[in-house]
Amino acid sequence: MTNATASHVVTEPKPLELPRAYNAATHFIDRHLAEGRGAKAAYIDVGGTHSYSDLAGRVNRAGNALRGLGLEMENRIAMIMLDTIDFPAVFWGAIKAGIVPIPLNTLLTTKDYGYMLADSRARVLVVSEALLDKVTPILADLPFLKQVVVSGADAHGHVLLSDLTAKAGAHLEPAPTTSDDVAFWLYSSGSTGAPKGAVHLQRDLAATAHFYGDGVLGIREDDLCFSAAKLFFAYGLGNGMTFPLHVGATTILLADRPTPESVMAILKDHQPTLFFGVPTLYGTILADPSNRRETASLRMRACVSAGEALPEDVGKRWQERFGAEILDGLGSTEMLHIFLSNRHGEVRYGTSGKPVPGYAMKIVGDDGREVPQGEMGELVVNGPSAAVAYWNQREKSMATFRGAWTHTGDKYYVDDEGYYRYAGRGDDMLKVGGIWVSPFEVEAALIANEKVLEAAVVGFPDGEGLIKPKAFVVLQSGLNGGEALVEELQAFVKARLAPYKYPRWIEFVETLPKTATGKIQRFKLRTK
Known part of the structure; x- marks a missing residue:
């Protein structure tokens, strides 16, 4: 089965089979050197272009540097990092070393960081220099935090990441993890209250790359990707790391906040083929009539939207003006990425599309039973990338993760064509x-x-x-x-x-x- 348009051929993915002994960094980082992509550009950031070989070296040195701080397998580190090459280096370096990275939202308050750092009991914090002042007032109140490492030019009394990695070895054997080992955490965005730490496994990254990246998006090695959604966000993590690193594509990173002006500048200057945005950004870009295809990317073959449901009018106006479909979909921190999505050539704006291959959906009433097609109820999903629990939140974990099914809290109904239509959050x-x-x-x-x-x-x-x-x-x-x-x-x-x-x-x-x-x-x- 294939979905095809003029520039898209997407093949239905086969079942995903991972070995018991498995470390995600082997697939997403090390494999590219063995397959001859060492010289190819992996990332373009504020510092320039970084090849796959350069990325692999940075990953190894970061993993060794973390081990050099006394961290062992299953220890946790927090990351408050801007989108530069240091982010994937630390994230994948930790995973390769068997250490658990926890990327945190870079736009939070000091109080928020105090809560998450205490809740996670992270032993090391890696923080971008520009964000250090947000955590400085709380460092003395975090007994589990042993070391602060600064990504930047001035450590301000702490330790520079660049100094640590310069001294670290360039060879790193992957930790003997299994596909069911905890790999990383992501905190929920807090749209309905206090954030919760969703615990994800080594296998989850490959699942989203295989079923959504391959099976819906159809990402290719020759793609140039740009995600306005940041890497700390589950959506951005897939867009800017998992999917391009799965196929050997190239990714542009924006360290600054993604304003309409900065996003349009990247679209024009770099001409990406895949653009990942959120409904608010699409709407604000459209609000300026000077923004059009000629001032964006002429190579843009598809766009993606998630985070909130994309209004039908916004999707139609974007495609008319920029000549690229928006594949709107539904994902969550708990499921790691999009599990319900529109497809190339089959977009129905105003809907979240249909289930991603490998994922099953039900719409249930208050009694937990499936409702007839056309009736509204809560969307529940069964898929291979679900988190195993919320950290230290047993009651909330049991309410959300019920056996093989994850309860989303989103109200949906299925229309006559089988498309899923969003009604709102349950509350x-x-x-x-x-x-x-x-x-x-x-x-x-x-x-x-x-x-x-x-x-x-x-x-x-x-x-x-x-x-x-x-x-x-x-x-x-x-x-x-x-x-x-x-x-x-x-x-x-x-x-x-x-x-x-x-x-x-x-x-x-x-x-x-x-x-x-x-x-x-x-x-x-x-x-x-």
Whole structure:
């Protein structure tokens, strides 16, 4: 079975079989030297171009440097690192040495870092110099943390990563791990509360690369990849490391925050073939009419979106203007990457597509039983990349990971064509007049208005205490809100949706609260 368009041929992947004795770094790093890709570019970052041979050497030295700090197999290190060549060097160096890396969000607060460093009991922290000041105030309060290593030019009283790796050996034997050993952790983004450490295995990385990278995306060795989503994010980890390193492709890294301006500059200057973004970024790029195919990448054969559901209007306008489909999909920290996705040549904007090969889906009601096609319920997934648990969170682990099935907390239904349509997070759903309302559906209707840049919808009690939709709207640049615009937007939604779904209140705001990965934190809006 194949999915094909003019430039895409994707073959249905075979079952994935991994040996019991397995270290992921052997496949993603070492294999390329044996297969003759040593001279090929693996990464392009602020410091220049780095070959696969250079990357392998950096990985080995980083692993040896960590061992030189006294770390042993199964010890944990935290990473608060910008997207430069040092990130994959430390991440894969740790895995190759049997040490467990924990990449952390680079946009968090000092308090957040204090929580995660204490929760994980990381013994070493590797931090980019530009981010060191965020953790300095809490270092004395972390009894498990023994060493701070700085990626940059000045260690500020700690130890420089470059000094450690310069002294470390260039040869590193892979640790004797198994495919079921813990390889790394990722903390959930906190869109619904405090983050949780999802524990992933050595096998999980290969599973996502095989089933999504090969089986849906069709990534190739000649691809040039650019992910606006950062490497610390489960989505970005696949886009910028796992998938390109799986096939020997080349990846561009952006250390700075991905603004529309910086992203467009990379698209124009480097001409990537695959671009990975998030709905908010696609929308803000489209908001500037000067952004078009000629100012982006003429080689861009496909784009990908995840993090939040992509509004139908945004997807259609992007493809019309830039000439590349957006493969919108659903993934999660718990499942590591996308497990429900649109396909090349079969995109249905406004949907999350169909199950990725190797993954099974069910939509269940409150009683845990499957609901009939067309009815809404919670999406649960069975797949080979699921985390084994949340660290030190037994009750939450049992609620999410139930046997072979992972409960996503997302409300979905399957349409007549078999496409999965997102309704909202379970705790975001609204019941208006006894009927369930999807906040995402109302948001998508609002975003279709040319005056609206972003929207978030939550439940709000009316004068009688009954819940009704309330919308928080960010307008396009230069526009001001007022009562006349409120009425105009309400009428706009009523013309597109059932009348009971329209927002009874609309509040114009400058920005919406979001996680660093672009997910709207609707729970913060409920208190407004």
